[in-house]
Amino acid sequence: MMVDVNNISVTYLTGDLRNRGLKEYLMMRMKGQYQTKLFNALRGVSFTLEKGDMLGIVGTNGAGKSTLLKVISGIMLPTEGYCKTNGRIAALLELGAGFDGEMTVRENTYLRGAMMGYTKDFMNEMYPEIIAFAELEDFQNRPFRHLSTGMSSRLAFSICSLVRPDILILDEVLSVGDGAFRAKSEAKMSEILASGATTLFVSHTLSQVRSICNKVLWLNKGEQIAFGATEEVCDLYEASLAKKSG
Amino acid sequence: MMDRARRYSFLFEELVKRDFKHKYKRTILGMLWSLLSPLAQLLVLNIIFINFFGRTQPHYTTYLFTGLMVFTYFNDATTQGMRALDANAYIISKINVPKYLFVFSRIVSSLINFTLTLVIYLVFVAVDQIPLTFTFFTLFYPIVFLTIMNIGLALILSALHIFFKDLEYLYSIFTMLVMYASAIFYSTESFSPGLRRVFYLNPVYDFILYFRTVVIDGAIPSLELHLICAGYALAAFLLGFWLYRKYNYQFLYYM
Numbered sequence: 001m002m003v004d005v006n007n008i009s010v011t012y013l014t015g016d017l018r019n020r021g022l023k024e025y026l027m028m029r030m031k032g033q034y035q036t037k038l039f040n041a042l043r044g045v046s047f048t049l050e051k052g053d054m055l056g057i058v059g060t061n062g063a064g065k066s067t068l069l070k071v072i073s074g075i076m077l078p079t080e081g082y083c084k085t086n087g088r089i090a091a092l093l094e095l096g097a098g099f100d101g102e103m104t105v106r107e108n109t110y111l112r113g114a115m116m117g118y119t120k121d122f123m124n125e126m127y128p129e130i131i132a133f134a135e136l137e138d139f140q141n142r143p144f145r146h147l148s149t150g151m152s153s154r155l156a157f158s159i160c161s162l163v164r165p166d167i168l169i170l171d172e173v174l175s176v177g178d179g180a181f182r183a184k185s186e187a188k189m190s191e192i193l194a195s196g197a198t199t200l201f202v203s204h205t206l207s208q209v210r211s212i213c214n215k216v217l218w219l220n221k222g223e224q225i226a227f228g229a230t231e232e233v234c235d236l237y238e239a240s241l242a243k244k245s246g
Numbered sequence: 247m248m249d250r251a252r253r254y255s256f257l258f259e260e261l262v263k264r265d266f267k268h269k270y271k272r273t274i275l276g277m278l279w280s281l282l283s284p285l286a287q288l289l290v291l292n293i294i295f296i297n298f299f300g301r302t303q304p305h306y307t308t309y310l311f312t313g314l315m316v317f318t319y320f321n322d323a324t325t326q327g328m329r330a331l332d333a334n335a336y337i338i339s340k341i342n343v344p345k346y347l348f349v350f351s352r353i354v355s356s357l358i359n360f361t362l363t364l365v366i367y368l369v370f371v372a373v374d375q376i377p378l379t380f381t382f383f384t385l386f387y388p389i390v391f392l393t394i395m396n397i398g399l400a401l402i403l404s405a406l407h408i409f410f411k412d413l414e415y416l417y418s419i420f421t422m423l424v425m426y427a428s429a430i431f432y433s434t435e436s437f438s439p440g441l442r443r444v445f446y447l448n449p450v451y452d453f454i455l456y457f458r459t460v461v462i463d464g465a466i467p468s469l470e471l472h473l474i475c476a477g478y479a480l481a482a483f484l485l486g487f488w489l490y491r492k493y494n495y496q497f498l499y500y501m
Contacts (some may be wrong), residue, residue, distance in 0.1 A: 021412030
């Protein structure tokens with residue numbers, strides 16, 4: 001078993017808690033206006049995945065898909081239940097974000113590599129390859145803010161695609177860039193997917209899910225509606241979408 | 247375990263480099279400036295207090311510099327550390343890395359700055375005709391414990407800062423009060439013994455006192471002062487560590 005998600009729930013407080021200053025908080029407390037309520041981002045989700053499984057996670061916005069990926073990648077702890085994973089995890093969530101505009105492309109590459117859990121030797125060895133794959137040879141010592149959005153996601157993809165994980169977690173990042181690079185990144189992605197890693201990914205493109213996943217999890221407002229074989233769950237999901245819009 | 251340590255040591259190294267570069271905007275002048283700014287402060291206070299308030303105590307420049315140096319390290323490390331989690335929220339909420347690394351890296355970057363100031367300080371001390379002796383090695387003691395205290399306070403403050411964004415302003419007022427209560431430019435000798443004891447409640451004062459006892463008086467501080475410094479440091483560290491352990495996964499929900 002590679003991933004064992006057992007009855008997990010994530011509950012937290014929302015309401016006046018967020019983005020309040022201390023002064024404002026005290027004022028609201030005194031006036032008795034302070035209100036919070038419990039929010040269930042996930043409720044009682046359970047499933048297991050074996051080696052080589054490809055899980056597609058579907059559901060409308062706010063279904064708890066990203067929260068689930070965060071729990072599995074270890075960024076968040078569930079409030080109830082447990083999640084056990086077996087092996088090295090690589091979570092590629094929102095690739096393009098989180099680079100530092102003031103630092104050079106080279107520095108950003110090393111920093112991101114360090115965050116991905118690569119060693120220094122590995123980075124020294126792979127650095128030329130990363131830059132070459134991202135086609136950013138001429139930009140290595142330029143500040144990162146000089147890069148276009150496309151260039152930045154190319155770099156992010158190149159760093160991430162070096163991983164050889166046992167469990168791969170993706171948040172809608174199957175390919176990036178335009179034209180030639182798109183083809184290149186899709187090829188690289190298929191290579192990783194074919195390496196036998198257990199993969200979980202969130203997608204809004206049902207045709208994509210149907211073509212690569214062997215299992216599908218459907219979430220709605222934090223609750224697990226269905227988990228099972230691709231065709232079965234996709235059909236159910238499609239039917240519900242059709243009903244809603246019709 | 248070894249793998250984990252090696253992996254995070256690389257990340258930590260990269261984070262310290264980043265914070266250091268950010269601080270100085272990668273210019274020599276930026277680095278020089280961070281050394282010049284306490285020196286400029288020193289110069290101004292020196293002129294004011296010697297000329298206008300007629301401070302005549304021996305080694306007043308060293309006395310003043312000691313206080314400024316210790317306070318600046320405390321202020322810089324805790325203020326920078328407080329912002330560490332919030333400033334890196336975009337990373338912490340996307341990648342599974344230990345969050346305390348971001349706080350520690352800010353402290354280390356302040357410690358490097360402090361060490362550079364310390365070198366200049368020792369030059370000033372020599373110019374002030376104070377003999378540099380082996381007793382000076384005892385200064386490692388307050389430096390180590392002040393760093394531990396800074397880590398502890400930064401862990402506490404950074405956790406609170408996630409919930410209360412205006413903490414920055416409130417904390418800057420607080421540190422200003424601490425500065426005035428640390429006897430940086432005045433001496434506590436004119437106060438009554440009872441009032442003088444109150445100063446010991448301020449940890450920054452205690453660390454400054456330790457430095458002054460070693461450097462200006464050429465003596466090793468009392469056992470009592472050793473215990474006070476260690477006590478404050480460990481209390482802050484344990485509280486910070488406990489808060490972090492208990493709440494660090496919950497930060498995510500509010501980022």
